[in-house]
Amino acid sequence: MAKDKKTGYEPLTSIEAITAGLGTSGYISTSQISTAVFLAHGLRKPILIEGPAGVGKTDLAASLSKWMDLPLIRMQCYEGLDEGKALYEWKYGKQLLYTQILKEKLNELLGGAETLKDSLAKLSGFEDLFFSRQFLEARPLLHAMQQDQGSVLLIDEIDKSDEAFEAFLLEVLSDYQVTVPEIGTIKAKVPPLVILTSNNVRELGDALKRRCLHLHIGFPDHEREQRIVRARVDGISDALLNQLVRFVQSVREADIKKRPSIAETVDWARTLLLMHASTLEEDFVRDTLNVLLKHETDIAAIAPAIPKMVREATGPDARGRLASGYPDMG
């Protein structure tokens, strides 16, 4: 992919290229994810990603920026986020300071004017000093528009922001431009690749959804999860990897409050590795279950089933192969 780095978006020419490219930065993609990225580039549309926490929504943006060598500009949304924090702000302090410094200069300049009207006329002869780009402090959205090479703009957890902010985003998302009243409209030189994530805290507005491509990332299947853990955790043995992923997959099927996501699987794999576990054993599982499950009630619900689940995870799998010691899973 090295030769593509200069041209920024060039690598996004086929879905296979995207899957492979994301792989180089450690993101194990699926055809759906790659297709969405491909279309986002082709149609110049933002991607709205929904799905449970910890399945790699935010990570996709990070990996894209890493792979394409574009700056990642991240905007975390929260209740009360407004234009001033998302788009731009005037550097009041600097403006104030300049006023002080320029005061004398101004006096000199306007010294000749007799009346207020004259001085006003003189002043308006100059270009607008204080409301110019020099005093504009770019916040994430504006910042993303100003990147010459393009950028990956991540608008994280959009569902946490207010409805008013969502409406405000529409201009940015459909035209890749922002309007600063004092200056005018600033259009992106290279439209950023925009990724929005949502955990479905609230239903997003139709107008926003309509402007985005929609991608749902769910929990990964057995094979993909193995590949992800392998990519993230160095030195894990194939046997343990296979067993622990099977265990996690069966935990997800249980009736619990918060199902473990990939992030938790990875944490758990690291934990087991630290404990020098070579295969999944009941005691290890019991001791480390709190890494995987984050609710007391969930742990209590799973605990009695541990022996059975461990047995199943370490026994022969559905295809009749022995999980332990199988050389090249994944």
Add this chain to the structure above:
Amino acid sequence: MEKQISNFIRALRSADVRVSTGEALDAARTVAMIGYDDRALMKDSLACVLAKSESEKSIHDRLFDLYFSSAPAGSVSQSAESETQESQEDPKDAAERLSQLAQEGNEQALAAAIERAAEQAGLNDIRFSTQVAYFSQSMVRAMGGEQLQARLLEALQGRTPDADAEAQRLIDVRRTLTMAARERAERAFQIFGAAETEKFRDEVAATKRLSAIEAGDMARMKQLVAKVAKRLAVKHSRRRKRTQRGLLDVRRTMRANAGVDGVPFNVIWRQKKKDRPKILVICDVSGSVALYVRFLLLLLYSMKEAIPDLHAYAFSYRLKNVDDILETMEFDAAIKKILREIGLGSTSYGQAFSDFKMDHENKIDRRTTIIILGDGRSNYGDPRLDLFRDFAGRAKRIIWLNPEGRALWGTGDSVIPRYEPFCAQMSHVATLKDLEKAVDEVLTAYS
């Protein structure tokens, strides 16, 4: 090609997936980008562009498989020329042509002909399952069925062994064609009509009297109520704020302008936060409301799912908190458990209210709305109006939703009229629509 996409979008729309014109254009651009060849890729792509939620996605995937399982893509364009020639075709030729089609090994040609006929018969307008027969007949006719029929009659009059064999052959041809047409029509109904029928049934269910809902409709009701509850939750779950112009928030303004020497460039106004609704629901599950009880519990269950800080109680004689049951169990199991433990006994509102006072009184404060689901038939027991008055005074308000008609209030052992003065609102709730309206009003009153 474009037509296929626009028809597919129409199918989506009829299945309640909202597709805007902009999205339709996107779909066209998408297909132009990726082509028709790779169906899996096309499915992923269109899902990305057209379906904007998980449920829409599953509808999309189902329809995509149905829709694109037919359609040999190039066939449609030929229809224009062949159409004119068919109408003047000699019966013999037509029969010959059709029996060619019906022969084994000619599936592709048959499928193409069926597609053409579907186009001519306007099959995409199908809405109800009862139309399948009509449309399949129209399709056979469009393929030249009348000529075939004429030829068949001719052969039947022949009365020679040859003519008999010929007639038998033609009957087989006709059967093959009819079957193929019927199959196609049924698929079209699945694509374009099924959702319409479902919607119609939902509509009927929503306006049906709750007491008349049969066990078989319960599954549908469950979905509908869940939908209603979700809609209400979306509408009301967010905390509302309103800027009060004119009241300066001194503390936050000073903090925001500390960087500019306290000169108030950026003025912040005080905001008043609105309360999230705090709701207690007390549900009657006694024998007198047996007809409604499943429904009331269904509503309770869905509300509990939709509004997190809701507390639910059920009673017939003694009152009990059912939060745990509703939270932890599946709907059917929860209902069963509640009915087994609490339900269908003889009612005592008085006892229930005094239980409530004993154990849960501290849950009532001036932000609480109490919703009572029940008919107010208390078996001539003491209605404990004193307690009820006390609750009414301390809570924000009490709303009573009564499944019984207004005409029956106060008849027999009903003490509804005596409770009524203390309620902010007392409504007769007979259908799901009524119910949605009532609950919506309850929640709206907070804004």
